[in-house]
Amino acid sequence: MIAAWFGVHRSTISRSIAxxxxxxxxxxxxxxxxxxxxxxxxxxxxxxxxGRGRH
Structure with a gap:
């Protein structure tokens, strides 16, 4: 989802998170x-x- 928002490949997001x-x-x-x-x-x-989401 984040990759789509920013128009990058999902591997880019995975590397960034790592x-x-x-x-x-x-x-x-x-x-x-x-x-x-x-x-x-x-x-x-x-x-x-x-416990961070809205209920």
Whole structure:
């Protein structure tokens, strides 16, 4: 979804996330191990499970 928003290939987003993952963890942004966030719905569900989404 993010790749589509920015008009780049999904591998670009994956590499970027890998590069900044430690920064995200330091700031409390975590995704369950093995979670694949391929759609906006996936992101919303992950946020709700983490207590960050709107209810």
């Amino acid at each position: 590069e900044i993952s430690s920064l995200l963890v330091d700031r409390g942004c975590r995704v369950r191990d093995g979670a694949r966030l391929r759609t906006l719905s996936d992101v919303v569900v992950a946020a709700q499970l983490d």
